[in-house]
Each structure stands twice: as C-alpha cells, then as structure tokens.
Amino acid sequence: MSAIVEEPEGYIEPLKVLITLHDKMDSMDAAGPLEVFGQAQHDPKNPESKAFRTIFAGPSEYVVTGQGAGFRAHIDYAEAMKRLNEIDVLVIPGGSSDGVLKSKSQPMPLIKAFAELQKKNPAKERTLMSVCTGALFLGETGILSGLTATTHPDYVTKFEIICSNAAQRDMADRCDVVEERYVVNNLRFDLGDDEDSNPYVLNKKELKEHKRRKSSGGMPAIQEGTNGTSPTNGRRPSAARKGSMSLKLSNHRRESVLKRANLRLGGLRVVTTSGVTSGIDGALYLVGALVSDDAAEEVARKMCYKWNKGMVVDGVDV
Template identity: 70%
Template sequence: MSAIVEEPDGAVEPVKVLITLHEGMDAMDVVGPLEVFSWAQHDKQNPETKAFRVVFAAANEHTTSAQGASFRAHMTFEDAMKRLPEIDVLVVPGGGTDQVLKAKGQPLPLIKHFAELQKKNPNRERTLMSVCTGSMFLAEAGLLAGLSATTHPDFITKLEILCSSVSLRDMAERCDVVEQRYVVNNLRFDLGEDEDQNPYIMTRKEYKDHKRRKSSSMSATSPIEEHPNGSGSGGRRPSSARKGSMSWKQSNNRRESVLKRMNLRLGGLRVVTTGGVTAGIDGALYMVGALVSDDAADEVARVMCHKWNKGMVVDGTDV
C-alpha cells in the first residue's frame, strides 16, 4: 500500500521519512533534507496538509555531529529495524563514514534491510537517499552495483575505489560514479501510457539541443524555435503522464506498475545519491517534486530562499 492514503474527509496521510544518525555525521546532511520535508505541503494555503513526517533513528538517544551539534533520536536502530516496513523514504547522511565502514555498523544493516524489503515486497514504492559521503554506505552495502551515483566532489575518487572493491567482492557490476548535484536511479514518472513522452526529463542529447537553442534564442530576434517534440525551446515535452501524490498512489495500486517495479534493479527501489552537503537540499526537493508536485517543491525552495539546482536521472537530465 502507499504511504499516501486519502482519508474519508479528504485528508492525506504524510509520507514517512526516516533519517539515520551516526557519530561524526555532517549536520547539514541531516538538516537540509529535514528542512525541505518539513516545509512541503500539498496545499500551500493549508498548513494542515503537510506532505511528510520525519523521524530520526540512532544508536543512542543523542548523536553528536562533526560540528558539535547534538541530535536527539526518536527511536533506536533496533526499533527502526522493526518499523522499516512502514517507512517510505530512508535518508542516510554522510560525514564520519570511516569509522562506520570499518566497524560494519549501523546504519549499514538498516540500509541492507530496507533494500531487502523492497526486493521481497515491491508492492510498495520506496526510496533510499544518501547525502554527500553517505553514498559510501550504499556502496559498501552492495546497493550501487549497476547503478549511477555521486558524492561530495572531493570524495569521487574514493567512492570509485570503494565501488570497484565491492564489485570484486560481490562479483557484481560496477557503479558509474559521476559528479552531479544528485543522481536518481529507478525513477518513476512512468504513469502515462508512453514512458518516452515524459515531461520531466530530457535525454542527454535533447538536453544539449535544448541548451543550444536557448543560447541561440537569447541572441536572435526571430521567434523561439520549436522543440522537436512540439514544445518551445524552453518547454517540456507534451505528456499525459501525471506527477505527484495521486500518481504515486496509483503507482502503488496499479498491477502493471507493480509488475514493472519487480523487474527493476533492487525490486524498483528508487536510489538517490546527492553531492556535497547542500546538494542534499536539492535531492530532497526532487523527492518533493516526485511524491507531491513540482509546484510544492518550487514553493519549498521559495520559502527557503534556495535556488533548486537540478541533477541527473539515469539516461536523462532533470529540467
């Protein structure tokens, strides 16, 4: 079932987000997504329509970040393991990763269990999102095999080395490590009949053509050149696909969507990795756009006085 449930009175149940905490994590990796999810609403005029509910899990009641700030957890990792079936989005911050990787400790078991839940039960749409060097945990857990991923620019090489080592360990495919604001695998805007007619992403070739036409239109006095798919150079491709909470609810209920999800990697688990520190804000805005609406994400960015820097979806560019 979907976490977005319409009650008889029309109310909408929030998406359940769990953020893991570990000693030495980067505070912004936690606070950035928390701020975004906390502001997101289905109706910006109605504060009662909050789209997300966020909770923290940690080994102890209090966890100290690299900046010396103390965060109080809502539950232990043991309790979180039991409650994972009801979680829709698992967010893993970076910072202080070496000790966790060396000890093979939490949140590694939690991450693996979350992925196993999706593979065993693809009926529910789940998302695993890492911030900054949190992608190291996903790599160590063997979840980036055959996917694309990013991390803090200063740690790109380290992630590549780790992914290479894990691929040899698990006899699995390599991960394509790229430098982006965020990278999305197993995206699902495929709710229209023709997934090629997706208004939210362009292929890389289309994106290059789009940038070229936009540059030309700024210096030319002639009318804006039409997009090959019918829209103006600054527009998106026409589509009957719907995006947002209704789309997400339908994707959890429609038989064909579930069957398609079963055939994706990791049972269709959406895997999002983000770049350094503030890139977690952009990744969280992407999630608001995917699970609520682009309008809701734009409104959050406006309230936060933040320019939404778009990232990359596998085989496409978010625009």
C-alpha cells in the same frame, strides 16, 4: 460519541521519511533534507497539507554531530528495523564515515534491509537517498552495483575503490561513479505503460532544441501541439498528476508494479548527492517527484535557495 476521527476532505496522508543518525555525522546532511521535507505542502495555502512526516533513528537517544550539535532520535535502530516497511524515503547522512565503514555498524544494516525489502516486495514505491559521504555506506553494502552514483568531490577516489571492492566481493557489476550535484537511478514519474508518458524524459533531439531555445531567450522549443508537450517547461504531460495520490495509484497498478519489479533492486529509487548542501537539492528533487514541481519550487522560494539540478539516469532533469 464516535471515537473515529474523520480526516478532512482532500486529506493526503504524509509520506514517511526516516533520517539516520550516527556519531560525528555532518549536521547539514540531516538538517538540509529535514528543512525541505518539513516545508513541503500539497497546498501552499493550507499548512495542514504537509506532504512528509520526518523521523530520526539513531544508536542512542542523543547523537552529537561533528559540529557539536545534538540530535535527538525518535526511535532507535532496533525499532527502525521493525518499522522499515512503513518508510517511503530513507535518508542517509554522511560525515565521519570511517568508523561506520570499519565496524559495518548502523546505518549500513538498515540500508541493506531497506533494499532487500524493496526487492522482495516491489509493490511499494520506496526511495533511498544518501547525502555527501553517506554514499560510501551504500557502496560498501553493494547495492550500488550497476547503478550510477556520486559523493563529495574530495571522496570520489575513495568511493570508487569501495564500489570496486564491493563489486569484486559480490561478483557483481561495478558502480559508475560520477561528479554531479545529485544522481537519480530508477526514476519513477510515469504511471503509464509507455515511456512517452514520462514528463522527465526527452529524446536527445528534443533536449538539444529545448536548450537552444532556452539559452537564446526564446520560448522552449517543445510547446503545446508538438508531441503533446507542456508549453511551460518542455516536459511531456504525465499520465496523472504527481503527488501522493499518483504514488498511491502506482503502488496498485499491476503494470507499474511489474515494471518496477524488473528494475534493479526491485525498482528502488536510489538518489546519491554530492557535498553537504547538495542534500537540499536531492530533497527538492524528491518533493518534485512525489508531490509536484510547484511544491518543490515553493519550498526553494521559502528557503531563499536556488535549486541546483543534477543527473537523472536514463532521463533528463530540465
């Protein structure tokens, strides 16, 4: 009898998501993305088609949040550092950030190592997402240099100071701090050579007309037959369907890898989100990016949640 277990036809290996834990963190910062990634499926009718596998890394087996909830880590930070190359998406929750910033303890070394890994090996597509004040950890490491980012509205000034100090320390570009639901840098929906193949990028004229038609209750201005765009959502059709298969292709196509290598941080997709529940919105964005828009909308429907869109740098999230 063979010991080899064959995967069912059409099986797509789940992407690996690592969520970090630290003492007195905010429970929702981790629970929100966890729920989104846990619900996401390639096929809504097939519970075996899970799109993501989520694991926790912490300083000890159990971490108590600021709300008194206990989270159990699957692995410690030492193990997480060893297995970092396996991770597709790294999620950094916030809450009780002062202690981590002062001691420069985990997850800050993990964040820096993840970014360095992408710069050294841009052949793999990776994503780093912070929730709420988790952005302060990213800012302190200096990896937000030249990028645009957000955090909880109450911490914007502190975030700006941290990013400014990091820029001076590293003699690097400053981070553009904005107040948005979420901010995406280094978006990577396209697989082709031409930006015209990117379904999430519209020029200003197209966007203005699209919003005008949408607000007036009419059909989106961008329809089939005009610039080859989709009649349903105004986005240009992508060169290939989104999802883990497209992700796999983009990790092997030479031109995609070269394009990624020329971006900041080796093309690491960096997503920062605003306060607490915005982590749900950022995670839904990633489901849309890595699986499909339909999968993201289905997760939002199951959660009885209205997806609040944010800002995509050099692109438009319509």
